[in-house]
Amino acid sequence: MRGIAHSKARYCGLAVVGVLLGLWIEGCTQVNRNTQQTDGQPLVVATSTIIADLAQEVGGEEVKVRGILKPGTDPHVYEPVPADSRVLEEANLILYNGYNLEPGLIKLMNAAGGKARKLPIGEAVKSLQLDKGKEETVPDPHVWGNAKNAIAMVTKIRDALIELSPTDRDKFTQNALQLTDELKQLDSWINQQIQTIPVDQRKLVTTHDAFQYYGQAYQIAIAGTLIGISTEEQPSAQTVQKLVESIKKIGVPAIFAETTINPALIKTVAEEAGVTLAPRQLYSDSIGAKGSDGDSYIKMMVANTRTIVEALGGKYTPFVVQN
Template sequence: MKVIPQTEVRTFRQTKAQKLKAIVTFTFCLFLLSCTQANPNRNTPKADGKPLVVATSTIIADLAQDVGKDEIKLTGILKPGTDPHVYEPRPEDSRFLEEANLILYNGYNLEPGLIKIMKATGGKARQVAVGEVVKPLQLDKGKGEIVPDPHVWGNAENAGAMVNAIRDALIELSPEDKEKFTQNATQLSKELQQLDSWIKQEIATIPPEKRKLVTTHDAFQYYGRGYGIAIAGTLIGISTEEQPSAQTVQRLVESVKKIGVPAIFAETTINPALITTVAQEAGVKLAPRQLYSDSIGAAGSEGDSYIKMMEANTRTIVEALGGKYTPFQPQK
C-alpha cells in the first residue's frame, strides 16, 4: 500500500477545506440573492431605476399614472369595474404590497380587504391614504353608527387635493424627479379645475325641480353637494356590502313616486336587477347609461380615466334629468 507523505495529506486537507468553504460561500450568496429578489429593500428603486408604486383603486391608479408618468412603475391592484367595498384580496396582491416602494390607497375604509392585508404585510413601503387628505362627510349607517364617506373623488375639487397628495408622496420617494412630478400635477390640476367648472354649468341646465339623484348606493354625496343636485334616495348605504330587504326596496319605490324624478340610475359596479325593479314599480325610467361610482371604466370605454368618468357621469345625469349636455373641452 502506498504511503502518502504528511505534507501531501495536509495539502489535500487544505484544498478540500478550501473547496468546501467556497461551496458554502457560493451557496450562501445564492440564498441571499434569492431573499433579495423575493423580499427587496422597500425603499430602494428597482433595477430599471424606477420606484415601484402600488395603488389600490382604479381612480387612484389613474391619477397616480398621470402624475408619475414614465418616472414610476405603477401597479394597480383593482381592475376596472371591480367593487372595492367587497373585493377579496388574492395571494398576488400581498406580493405586490410587500414589494412596493410606495402604496397609495383611498382610505376611509373604502377598500377594507386590501387595507387589512396592507397593514399585515409588514412591508417598509410608505402607505399614503390619498383620500384622507379630504375632510370627509359624515354619514349615518343606521343605529347611530356615524362613519366617514369614502367617495371623496365625487367632487373634482377634492380630486385636485388628492393629486397634490400623490405628487408630494412621489417627490419624497424620488426627489430627483421633483420637477417632472410637479409639472405633471400642475397640468392635471388645471384640467380638474376646468372639469369642476364645467360640471357646475352642466348641472345648472337641469330644471331645478328635477335636480334629484336616485342611485343604487350612496356614493354621490360629494358630487351632489359640490354641484347642486340633491341625493333623493339610494337603495343601499355607502358600502355595497349591505343587502337591501324587500321592505327597503318598497320604501324606495314609494319615495321615487313622491319626489317625481324622471329617471333613476344604476351603477357599473353593482348588479342592476334591484334598481331596475324599483324603476319598473315606481313607473319611472331607468337611465339608459349607468353611472361610474367606485371604479373607472374598462380601457376603451367612455369612462376609462377619472376625468372621462366624471364627464360620462355628468352627461348621463344631465340627459336623463332633462338638462342640455355640452361636451367637456379642456383648454391645454
C-alpha cells in the same frame, strides 16, 4: 465496447454542458425579467383604479404604477388573492383611498411585509359623515365625487412621489400642475352642466350612496339610494318598497344603475316606481375598462355628468380642455 463507453462519456459531458448552459440562460433571463420589472423606477402600488389613474398622470414615466384592482371591480367587497400580498411587499410606495373604502385590501396591506410607505390619499379630504343609525355616523369614502377633492388628492400624490424620488421633483410638479388645471376646468364644467337641469328635476336616485360629494359640490340633491355607502349591504323588501314610494313622491324622470353593481334590483325599483332607468350606468367606485367612455378619472366624471344631465332633462355640452 470502447466506442460505446466513449460515446456515453461524450454524451454525459454534453449533458452536463447543456444543464450548465440552461442554468446560465435561465439566470440571465431572470436578471432581465427583474430588470424589466423595476427598470430603475420606484414601484407605486394603488388599491383603487381612481388613485392608480391619478398617480399615473402625476408620476408619468418616472415611476411604475401598478393598480391592484381591475376597472369595474368593486373595492368595498373585493377579496384579496395571494398575488396581491406579493405586489404590496414589492412596493416602494402604497397609495390607498382610506375611510374604509377597501377593507379587505387595507387589512392585507397592514399585514403584509415590506417597508413601503402607506398613504391614505382619500383622507387628504375631510370626509362627510353619514348617518348609520342609532346615533352612529361613518365617514363617506367616495371623496373623488367632487373634482376639487381630486385636486387635493393629486397634491398629496405629488408630494409623496417627490419624497420617493426627489430627483424627479420638477417632472412630478409639472405633471401635477397640468392635471390640476384640467381638474379646475372639469369642476367648472360640471357646475355649468348640472345648472341646465330643471330645478324640480335636479334629484339623484342611485343604487348605493356614492354620490354625496358630487351632490353637495354641484347642487343636485341625493333623493334616494337602494343601499348605503358600502355595497356589502343587502336591501330588505321593506327598503325596496320604501324607495319605490319615495321615487313616486318626488317625481324624478329617471334613476341610475352603477357599473360595479348588479343592476337587477334597481331595474325592478324603476319598473315598480314607473320611472325610466337611465340608459347608461354611472361609474361609482371604479373607472371604466380601457377604451370605454370612463377609462380615466376625468373621463369617468364627464361620462357621469352627461348621463345625469341627459336623463334628468338638462342640456349636455361636451367637455373640452382649454390649454
